[in-house]
Amino acid sequence: MSDQPDKSFETLAIHAGQTADPVTGAVVPPIYQVSTYKQDGVGGLRGGYEYSRSGNPTRTALEENLAALEGGRRGLAFASGLAAEDCLLRTLLTPGDHVVIPNDAYGGTFRLFSKVAERWGVRWSVADTSDPAAVRAALCDRTKAVWVETPSNPLLGITDIAASAEVARAAGARLVVDNTFASPYLQQPLALGADVVVHSTTKYMGGHSDVVGGALVVSDPELGEELAFHQNSMGAVAGPMDAWLVLRGIKTLAVRMDRHCANAERVVEALTAHPEVAEVCYPGLPSHPGHETAAKQMRAFGGMVSFRVRGGEEAAVGVCDRTQLFTLGESLGGVESLIEHPGRMTHASAAGSPLEVPADLVRLSVGIESADDLLADLTAALG
Structure with a gap:
């Protein structure tokens, strides 16, 4: 969560998670291009860092910034948008669980469900998520998530996030919103009731076609901890240079x-x-x-x-x-x-x-x- 909660979006984009370097005074967070960290005795970690898959200061700056921009409690940065989605699926779902996906979802998301998740027992069905009744009809007793893109890719369909959150909550499911097309500047799904926000930070967040990345942002600290465990266990994290490039892009978002x-x-x-x-x-x-x-x-x-x-x-x-x-x-x-x-x-x-x-x-x-x-x-x- 941002330490500057009352600041405007434009100010948070430039300052949240980013403080001047304590040694040099550099106003831009350094690229900590490092794999491991000196420990002050066994278990004595400096700043909580031990190995860069588990945590890296440049990635931490990005993750804090992402959480602030989306109004969430925890942000996590990944090597790609699909890596973020994969981590989310393996955190929320077990074999036999069911997900409702949009009838005009991004092709890569559809492929992840139909060619990857389905092979380890996840079931999915398609619904017009712009119609709450259609989503409700697609639910079953094993539905654990309702997946929404708004605007959608590529037909620019719009889903009512608040209404979808009510439908999902009534079924005991979580609402996941892919906010890539809108960016947090135009839309903040967590404030409208979503449980998880997904981003391909490759897109508007990075903004310069020079980096590939992904992100998850949540309001529930417990879910954030579960996602962080899987992020570290699966390992598809954003590298320090990629994290730095996304941070640089966000400043002008x-x-x-x-x-x-x-x-x-x-x-x-x-x-x-x-x-x-x-x-x-x-x-x-x-x-x-x-x-x-x-x-x-x-x-x-x-x-x-x-x-x-x-x-x-x-x-x-x-x-x-x-x-x-x-x-x-x-x-x-x-x-x-x-x-x-x-x-x-x-x-x-x-x-x-x-x-x-x-x-x-x-x-x-x-x-x-x-x-x-x-x-x-x-x-x-x-x-």
Whole structure:
């Protein structure tokens, strides 16, 4: 938990978990590129550190910062978002347990459930998490978690976090919210009743496409201790350099997100008016079915935009191939704009499943370049 609980988000992003180095006065936490630590006698640990898988000062600074930004009691940093998810599954679940997952979940999350967790006895079912009744219908007596992405990847679906928390709690299950698309600047699920927040810190938290990482944040100290035990036991921790890079990115998260959101709104306005675009998926549109919920639980509507192209799959692939400023690539949340075809790229693992995405769908991660330049590039690619 942050030692600066009354500070604004922007201030916490820069200062929580980060104090000047006591030896040199350096204002940025050092990269403790070290594997082990000198002990003052057997069991005499300096600052509680013995081995960097179990704890590293740079990672500690990031974990304290993450907890502060999400308003949680414990943050844990991992080598990737999927490493964080795997640790969470093995902490919450035992063979025979059941999880409800979204019908438009990230392809990697779906693969983790369908190809990995299922092999050790975890059962899962799919539900439209934007509909509390559909989630309730998917529950069973062994349901231990309800898994939510909001906004979702790649269709930008919106789930009411508070309503989902009530449904999960009534069933004795925990609510897990993947907050990657929103970031804690736009949305704080724990304050709305979620039990666990998941992040791929590779994305908006890092923000510069130069680091891979993941995170979990919880309010329950006991659950935090259980997760920390599994984090250490499984070992997929964030390295000190990766932790430092995410910390550096977080310092500008608020100002970057403001620009991401502003640019996305300009892009959405242009796409909705373009004759080659059949549909735009963006929660900031009043026509979006989750618009009112998003307006209630988010500060702004984010930098991710998806749209469907007239002409089907090949037309969508053609748009991805023709952009010059939007770089064709997977991932998202960096300062540069990216474009991808989810059906053939990030969500290929969901092909043929209930989570298969439309073949004519294009996903944009709108960066912080000049909005006019981004619009010119998209317009030219759409023809």
